[in-house]
Amino acid sequence: MQQDSKASDSRAKPTSAPRPKSRWRRFWVPRWLVSMKFAIWIAVALAVASVAGVLLQEFFPMRSAADAEALRARLPDPVFRAFGLLQLHDVFRAFWFRGLLGLLAVSLIFCSSQRFRSAFKQAMTLRPFREPQALQSLPHSAVVYHASPELFDAVVGRLRRRFYFGTIELQEGQKVAALHQGGLARTGPVLLHLGILALVLGGLVSSWVGRRHFVEIGPGQTVALEDSRFALRVDDFQIEKNGAGQVKQYRSKVALLEGDREVARREISVNSPLRHAGYNIYQASYAFDPTRASSLTFVVRPRVVDPNTSGTTDPAAAHASPVSQHAHTAAGVGGDPHAACGMESALQSVVVQSGMEGPFAVPGYTGYEFHVTDFFGHLMLGPKGPVNAKRDFDNPAARIEVLKGGKPVAHQWAFAKFPAHSRGELPFTLEMHDAQPALTSGFEINTNPGAPLVWFGFALSTLGLVLAFLVQHRCVFMLARPSERGWSLWIAGRSDHERYAFAGEFARLLRQVKAEAQQLRRQASAPRPALEHTNPNIERASREALVTPYV
């Protein structure tokens, strides 16, 4: 099979045609750099590297220090070092990957410039054929013998009405025409290459010079943007949910500050970023802030004094004793069973709002205030003390400082899931009955200095695609001169990419030539014109669509 393909390929090579000189030769640019083969090899290398990059990121991730440690343990030391040297943890930002992109850009520059002038020249001008043999070599050709000399002009006029334009030469004893339609299609590939070049360059510029970071801030907070004169303030954050409780959209009202001055203010959401002075601020995500609550509900419960022990008694324990069984009857504020014990209680609810700022007065206890010093969305006791186990709201807890006369007198913990376990040394306990999570809004902030080049690349590439693929370059050549069979008109056509589709159009043209010839013959008493096909290499079906030999 290989022998066969080699044989057929060797037969397919053009014979003994000299290679065109490289335009860049005088600048000592090697020919291989200008060649399409080199560009294809670079593209293949990029494709392989891209696949490798995706697989490495999927199966050998190194997004954090923990990942790096895990990878170090998995891989042998030399391999891990090579991993780092070649930047395989982030192939797409590795120096060698950027180098490949740069080589691709260089290749595109040279390839495009090599072909730029010829493409535009072919788009604008078409060289006529002055010998019948040359016309007969084209894919579609025919000749009309005993034609009227005016037939040439009639056919040219007809083609012009179909937007064929080009060169017409009227000489003594000979008329030649080279007309084409859709010549701009020739420029399509060059424009497409230049557009892709702009895209690649724009991407490289943004990759090297652009900045990118992620911030998470809650309503009321302000954060300075890295390496920038701007700061971002979040005024509000809302989540919109549908009837089934699914998140529909989330929005932030943000303001961009330059010093103390507000320079931009917008409500942004996903797909609707804020762009100002080269900075782009995207609503990327949201999350629970495990260290803050948007609102906390506390119940102030008096500490019951047990006359038997002469000490304060935890109301929770008092509730468990048989004496307090009738405590279940509702009495006092909120049906509190402790009130039904006949013990004095001053049950009041205090709702702490937004940001846990305080201090808040403890109702019923003059001079006492409290504020929340620490909050945990999911409290866990670690070796170094209380921490958040996860970034969720599964075990809210708050550490509260109680003040009397403005001075701290006690600390206590309050647990939303276990309100009765709040303990302290005060005449009251603060039980946390409800905690609403504070949300933070996640913003992706970046600069994209290559963006204008990328936009230009999109526009140029799209224009190139339309011209290259949607516009067909079709050429019609004509030669009229006297021959042994009277005044003869040779007509030929070609379409670069769609031979069969053009065959139908050429057949229609020949029918019209036939009609014109008949009409002109009637006007002047001339011998009957004869039309013959001159190129046998036409598919049988197309040949059948053409006119019959004699008009």
Place this chain on the structure above:
Amino acid sequence: MSGTSIDVRLFWYAFLAYLAAFGAFALYGATRGRRVGWAANAALTTGFLLHSAGIAWRWHLAGHWPMTNMFEYASLLSWMAVISYLYIAVKYRRNIVGVFVAPVVVALMTCASLLPKEISQQLVPALQSYWLAIHVSLAALGEGAFAVAFAVSVMYLVQEMRHRRRSGTVVALHADAVPTKAMQQAAATVGGSTVEVLDADTEHFFDAAANGGGITGSTRSRRHHDENERTGRLPSLRLLDEINYRAVAVGYPLYTIGALFAGAIWAYNAWGSFWSWDPKEVGALIIWLFYTAYLHARMQRQWSERRAAWLSVAGFSMTILSFLGNLWLGGNHAYK
């Protein structure tokens, strides 16, 4: 089926119609009966209409473009493949192309049928954009055209193989019975293998005879004679190459603009950068590179049309791989 929603029922009816079209096209391939060809196209068109109704109804139920999960995309891809085939069928009027396209459509529908069919009522915020329709529909239309190109490439390779068999093959049974230089070239692969003996320098008829043992046949130039001739039931190689090119020439700009450009612009609006080297983006880029290589190969005279056809086959295979890869790989496109 009583509990199945209307859009899924229409999907199944369309699947059945495509299966009927597949059977009719297979019969047409065997008999080349004109009425069978008409029936096959009618079945395919009926399936297309049912499929269109199903997609429209699903759009109505979901309240958004039905192209947000794997089932919807696979269904859309097969729908776009049928659109591309109908375009080629009207332009070139060759029912035989349907013989190879119908199995591809059925395969895509089969793939879709295996995926979960629930409608995602609530689009995630990232998908709430008009770019969803532009990006996904153009990408699917481009890939649908690639599916037709794949089918035609297979036709080309089958036809080319038949040409080589008919054009002259030399069965070199004995390595020592090779009197001519051309036969000596074939002697390198003796052992009963079938080789094609071609004179690399000239393209003309010649006969080679061996002394005892080897059977020789006449070989002749393939390029100038057989490419314009229909051999057997398939169109000529040149026509198949042109249909292949036309399918890729339709799909390539659509895919470039839809999958790459529109996707990049949408990513710039939603995620902050034109290109994130997401697994799906890399897959799209590699598909694009395959078809770019195809178009360059076709323009280069050194590349045979067979190589270009193989590139077209490989490109569509990459399309399927990229689609399936979304099931396992993460990234921005995996809305899990």
